[in-house]
Amino acid sequence: GHRRFAELLAVCHAPRLGALPAPGGVAMAWPAGPARRRLHGMLCLLVAAVPWGSSSLDAAAEVAVTAPTALSRASTEAEALALLMAPGGQGLAAAKAWDPSEAGRLISRSWWSASKELVRAFQQEANTARTVALDSAVRKQVGALRQSADDLLLALSPQESERIGVVRCASQWAQNSTAIFLTVKFAHRWSSPGALKLHDESMNVSSCCLNFSASGEHSQLRKRYALDLHLFGDVLEDAWSWQHASAGRVTVEIGKAKPAAWPRLVRSTSRPANLGVWDAMESKWQSELRDFGKAEKRQNKEAKSAQADPEAAEADDEALHDEFSRTCFNNATSPFFKNRQIAVLCDTYWPPRMKGKLGRSTTWLVLFYSPSEMKCDDHSAKCTTTGDRWLAVGKKIPQVSPDAKVGAVNCDLHASFCSAQDVGHMPYVRRYKAGKRKILYGDWDIDSLMQFIRS
Numbered sequence: 001g002h003r004r005f006a007e008l009l010a011v012c013h014a015p016r017l018g019a020l021p022a023p024g025g026v027a028m029a030w031p032a033g034p035a036r037r038r039l040h041g042m043l044c045l046l047v048a049a050v051p052w053g054s055s056s057l058d059a060a061a062e063v064a065v066t067a068p069t070a071l072s073r074a075s076t077e078a079e080a081l082a083l084l085m086a087p088g089g090q091g092l093a094a095a096k097a098w099d100p101s102e103a104g105r106l107i108s109r110s111w112w113s114a115s116k117e118l119v120r121a122f123q124q125e126a127n128t129a130r131t132v133a134l135d136s137a138v139r140k141q142v143g144a145l146r147q148s149a150d151d152l153l154l155a156l157s158p159q160e161s162e163r164i165g166v167v168r169c170a171s172q173w174a175q176n177s178t179a180i181f182l183t184v185k186f187a188h189r190w191s192s193p194g195a196l197k198l199h200d201e202s203m204n205v206s207s208c209c210l211n212f213s214a215s216g217e218h219s220q221l222r223k224r225y226a227l228d229l230h231l232f233g234d235v236l237e238d239a240w241s242w243q244h245a246s247a248g249r250v251t252v253e254i255g256k257a258k259p260a261a262w263p264r265l266v267r268s269t270s271r272p273a274n275l276g277v278w279d280a281m282e283s284k285w286q287s288e289l290r291d292f293g294k295a296e297k298r299q300n301k302e303a304k305s306a307q308a309d310p311e312a313a314e315a316d317d318e319a320l321h322d323e324f325s326r327t328c329f330n331n332a333t334s335p336f337f338k339n340r341q342i343a344v345l346c347d348t349y350w351p352p353r354m355k356g357k358l359g360r361s362t363t364w365l366v367l368f369y370s371p372s373e374m375k376c377d378d379h380s381a382k383c384t385t386t387g388d389r390w391l392a393v394g395k396k397i398p399q400v401s402p403d404a405k406v407g408a409v410n411c412d413l414h415a416s417f418c419s420a421q422d423v424g425h426m427p428y429v430r431r432y433k434a435g436k437r438k439i440l441y442g443d444w445d446i447d448s449l450m451q452f453i454r455s
Contacts (some may be wrong), residue, residue: 233262262326363401
């Protein structure tokens with residue numbers, strides 16, 4: 001074995017060192033044939049990297065014979081581990097001769113312990129180029145195995161279209177006076193991760209409705225994704241666009257048929273559970289909506305002054321308040337988000353400065369509050385208590401005092417307006433009556449509030 005191999009290596013040294021007798025006086029000749037010639041060339045290349053000497057030749061011979069094919073010839077993981085963990089540093093020495101692709105062969109056989117030992121050997125070798133090559137081989141093979149496993153799990157899910165589950169997509173919306181903006185997530189809840197692999201996407205917008213559908217995979221299950229909305233008002237069929245966004249979402253922009261401030265996105269008064277407000281986009285267009293509301297208010301006022309019929313004027317006054325009440329927004333953290341007993345007030349709709357029966361002629365009880373200060377995101381006791389008490393006020397006051405109205409201002413969304421109203425520590429209650437205002441001190445019980453209204 002090794003001795004004969006050392007004799008063969010000596011032949012490669014002979015041209016450099018002069019005439020060198022073969023060890024043991026054995027005459028050596030290379031048989032004819034391409035395979036033998038290739039082997040001779042490989043051995044000579046190895047000799048070029050090994051110092052001359054009998055012990056070096058024996059070590060080189062051992063590595064050359066064992067290393068290139070030893071791992072690939074191992075029939076069990078135990079055999080591979082024995083090679084890699086050989087005592088006296090032999091495993092590390094052998095690992096230096098192995099190609100990084102050997103790791104891929106071990107991983108493909110699920111020999112994980114042997115794979116880890118090979119990685120440790122390469123790390124001890126501290127050869128950057130070989131370590132990088134090993135890293136690439138390991139990641140490539142592990143990625144292929146992971147993809148195969150995902151495909152197998154996906155094959156377990158129903159293949160028939162009628163058995164594939166449908167996900168009603170979560171969405172958020174905002175608006176300006178001429179368009180609505182939607183961001184749609186490929187998940188049932190906005191807080192859940194959206195599916196990243198979709199195909200067969202279809203988006204259609206008609207004068208009344210938006211319809212979206214797609215197919216995809218999520219958590220190794222086939223899913224169908226859908227969103228169907230009957231919009232509050234008419235939209236332009238030829239003035240809309242959509243595009244993919246990050247994190248499993250799409251964004252949509254749709255032009256309104258006529259300028260308006262919509263009170264809600266959908267025609268139904270029942271808001272879908274997974275429909276929310278797109279806060280960033282709403283903040284972007286808040287000033288534009290406010291200016292639009294002021295201009296619309298002036299137009300309505302001019303039209304109103306041209307009418308002499310008192311009943312018609314009263315009806316127009318109610319219509320005006322109804323229209324402008326839609327320009328004030330709230331967010332999902334507000335304790336009054338789903339309740340219409342409490343009028344949502346803001347700078348664009350502020351009855352205490354409006355003329356008419358529902359404006360300055362009416363006594364208004366207004367609560368200024370901050371959902372963030374009350375930690376409404378965490379459903380704190382302060383937020384819940386404040387909301388419940390003011391909802392009780394909104395329900396009771398109209399019964400005992402028909403000329404009084406109850407409203408609230410979300411100072412998180414309308415901070416500049418609250419500042420202009422000189423709002424102090426929140427929650428903060430103030431009465432507005434005949435152009436004058438007064439702060440409520442003390443409890444919010446009905447008797448105290450009735451006395452406060454009449455004072």
